[in-house]
Amino acid sequence: MGRRRTPREGGPPSVPGSQGARFFLTRGPARLKIGAFRADRPGFSERWTVGKYDPRAFEAKWRERWEKERTNVRDLSGAARPFYNLMMFPYPSAEGLHVGNVFAFVGSDIQGRYRRLLGYDVFEPMGFDAFGIHSENFALKSNRHPAEMIPKNIERFREDQLKKMGLMLDWTHQVDTTSPEYYRWTQWLFVTLYKNGFVHRSKGQVNWCPGCRTVLAKEQVVDDKCERCSSLVEKRDMEQWYFKTTAFASELLEALDDLDWSERTKAAQRRWIGQSVGADVVFRAEGGPEFTIFTTRPDTLFGATYMVFSPEHPLLDEICLPEYRRGLDAYRRQAAQATESERQDELREKTGVFTGAYALNPVNGARVPIWAADYVLMGYGTGVIMAVPAHDLRDHAFARKYDLPIIQVVEAPEGAPSVQSEAYTGEGRLVNSGGFDGLDAKSEGILKITEWLAQKGLAEKKTRYRLRDWCVSRQRYWGPPIPIIHCPRCGTVPVPEEDLPVLLPYIEDFKPDGSGYSPLHRHREFYETRCPVCGGEAHRETDVSDNFLCSAWYFYRYPSTGFSDRPFDRELTKKWLPVDLYVGGNEHAVLHLLYSRWLCRALHQAGYLDFAEPYKKFVAHGIIVKDGAKMSKSRGNIVNPDEFVREYGADAFRVYLMFMGSYLDGGDFRDGGVKAMKSFLDRLYAAVSPGNGPLSDSPPEDPETLYQLHWTIKSVSADILRFSYNTAIARIMELVNHLTKFKIRLKEISAVVTRLVSPFAPHLAEELWEELGGKGSVFDSGWPEHDETKIFRPEVEYVVQVNGKLRDKLKLAKGLTPDEIDPLVLNSPAVMKWIEGKELVKKIYVPDKLINLVVK
C-alpha cells in the first residue's frame, strides 16, 4: 500500500467547525500544505444525514428493464469484440441455489460486467446440468419422478433465484441438458465419437456402486466410495462403453503447459494423467510362457530378485505349479475381497504367495521366483513387475517379509544404511551390473540397458499413463440413452443421426434393480427395436451415458441454441470459442475439466472444431465456510441466499459475498456482514446520489480528491482483473468515506463511483446512473479511465529509519538526490535524537521512498 496517501495523518484539525478551509498538514521540516478543502457549510459537527435507498424499490424494476430492453442480449454473429464469460452451470437441486453457487456466479459476473464496461461484447449464458444420478437419487428419496421434479427445480432456480441475483445472463441462450433438443446432440456426440474410433465396448473390472446400482468412472470413486452416495464401491466384471481418453494422454498433459490456469489445477490434472517413462521388458517363465513387465527403472534390472504378478493376472493359471495352486486360489479369493483402498494402502503389510515357478532375468539369465501379490495392480502397466528390493521401498518391504534376496545394483553414498535394511532410491553409479558397472544409474544406465535389451528384442522404451479410458455407461434411468442398437447379425450399430434423439421414455418404474441393467431394460417398447442396417429384430442399448458427457460440451451449445439442425454452428463457434474465461469450482479439476478437454481434442481431430483446448483461462474460486466451519445440513449452518436478498437486496448480498474474503481462496460468511454492506451502499448512495441533495457540475479540483479518485479507479481496475474483489470494494469504500467526510458532491465524481461499483452492485448503479441523467444502461457507459498525472505527487512522504527502525516521516519533493536529502534528514530532531554521538556507518537511499541511516 506504499503508494497510497490519504489525508489521514496530519489533519484535519481536531477542533473542527470554525474555519472555512481545511488544510492537510504534515510535520517535519518540510512542513507544507498539500491540499485544501473548502467547506460550503461550516463544521464537521453538523449532522450529515444519510439518505437511504430501498432495494425493494428498484432492484426488481431494473431486472425487468434489463429483460425488456434485452440489455444482456448480444448480437452473437455481429459482435465485434467477443468475450465468452462462462461459469459452471449448476445442477438444479431441490434445495435451491446454494450460497456457494451464488458466490461463484457473482464473482464470474463481475468479470463479465467489467469486460462489458471495457467495451467487449460479453456473452454470459446459463444453463442447467439436470441429468444424472444426483437428480435421480434425490427423486427416488423424495418419491418423485425426476421428469416432474427437474422442470420445477429449473423454474425455481431461474425465476426465483438466478434472475434475482442481478447476473448479466443472456437467458435467450439457456441450455437444459435434459431437454431432447439438447441431448439429441449429446447422443450425436456419442455416435460421432463412435464413428471416429473414440469409443469401445470392453469387458473388464469396473467400479460398481451398490447404492446407486450402477458402474462409475474411476474419477467418480473417492476413497473407495461413490462420490454421490458414499457407498463402498465394489469391483465387478462387466461389459461397458468406454471413451478412449487415453488416446490423448500425452497431448492433454503437454498442452497444460501453455494454458492460463492456476498451477494448482494443472498439477491436479498432471497427477491424474500420471505419466511414467520407462521400458517394457520381456521375461520368460522357466519352461513356460513369456511375459512383459513395465518398469521405470530398467537400470536396476540386475537387481531384480523376484517377479510379482497381480493376483488377477490370467497368465498365473498357466505359470503356477500344481502343488501351489491351492495356495494361489485361496490368496486370490482373499485379494478379491479386499477393497481397493485396502489394497492400495501402502502402509498395509504386504501379502503374497509363491507360485512355485521361476523366471529368467533377460540381463543375466538369473533364476528368480515368481510370486503373486496384491500390491501389484492389474490395472496398471502389464500387471506384472520385476521386484528390485534393494532400490524400491515396496519391494524391499515384501522381500524382508518373505525373506527374498536383496541385491544392490546402485551405489549409495558413503554412510547410507545398507540396502539389506533400507531400500536406496537415490542417484548413484551402477554396481553388480555386468558390463554396465560405473554408469550413472538414472542418467545413463536406464538408456544403455534398455537399448542393449532392445537390440535383442527383449525391451522397448515405453511411456505409460495412469489415466484410464472413461467408462461412460450407467445402468440408470435419468440420463441420455446411449444411441446404439445391438443387432444379432450386424453387431453394434449406432443409431442413424436422423433418428436422434433416442427419447428417454417416461417410465414410472425407474428404480435401479441391481441386475446390472438399466431400468430401461425392463421396458420392452424401448428395448425392442429394428436394426437400422438390416431391418431385422434388434434391441437397444439400455444404459444411459454418464452425466459428465452432458457437461463436457454444453458451452459449445450456448451460442448455437438457435440451431436445431446442428449441435453447434461452425461460424458462431469460431467467433466465440474457445471460452475466454471459465470460472468454477476446483472440485472439477480432474473430472469435468479433463473430460471436456479430451472431448475438445477428439472433436478437433475429427474435424469439427478448429481448436484443441476449450478454455483459454480457467479460474477456480474458493469455498465459502460459515463462521469458520464447513456448511452442512447436519451442522444446520446452511446459508440461504434468498433470505438475505429479500432483506437487504441482491446488491448488498453480492457486495458482501465479494467482500468477506478472497474470491480465489474463499471466505467466511457471517450473517451480520450483509447488513454492513447494505449500510455501506446506503452511504455510497447518500454520497453520490443527486436525490440526496444537489450535485455540483464543476469538475473536481482539490488535489487530494483528484488523487483519491484516480488512484481508486486504477486500483479497482487492477483488483478486478486479479479477482481481488475484497480489496476493490475496500478502495471504493475509502473513496466514499473521503467524499462523505469532506462533503464532496460533484456530479463527475458521482458518475465515476457509479461505474466503479456497477460490477458489484448493478441495480444500484443503474439507479444512480439514471438519477445522474446518464443515457441507457450504465454498462454501456464505458469504464472510467484513470489519469496517471493526477496520481503523481510532487512531494512524497519519506520514511526515515535509523538502524531499520522508523524514526521520522518527511514530506519531501520527488526526485531529490541523496545530497539534497541529507541535510533535511540529519537536521530532523526526531532523527538527531537517535544519531547523536554515534558513528554514521552507512546510508541507504530508496528513491522517493525511504532513507535508512546505519549508526554504531
Next chain:
RNA sequence: GCGAGAGUGGCGGAACUGGCAGACGCACUGGCCUUAGGAGCCAGCGGCCGCAAGGCCUUAGGGGUUCGAGCCCCCUCUCUCGCACCA
C-alpha cells in the same frame, strides 16, 4: 507417507517487486442526536509502560541472509486441501 497451500489484532481479512505491519469491514468502548434505538453521525480501538510526548514488543515457534524480513533460506509445530503400493 508424498505433494501443494496456509498460519497476521477479539473476528473476517489487507500489505502487488524485501522498505510505514494491521488497509477495508465486523465487534467493542466513549460521545452526539433521540421519547426510544438492533437507526444515523463523530471519535477511539494489536500488546506492554506512560498524563502525555514518546518508548519497547508484535505477523505460529526457533535460527539465518540483509542496512532493512509477514514476504527470501533452514529447522520445528499446527491446520487445510489434493494424491495415496501406478512399478
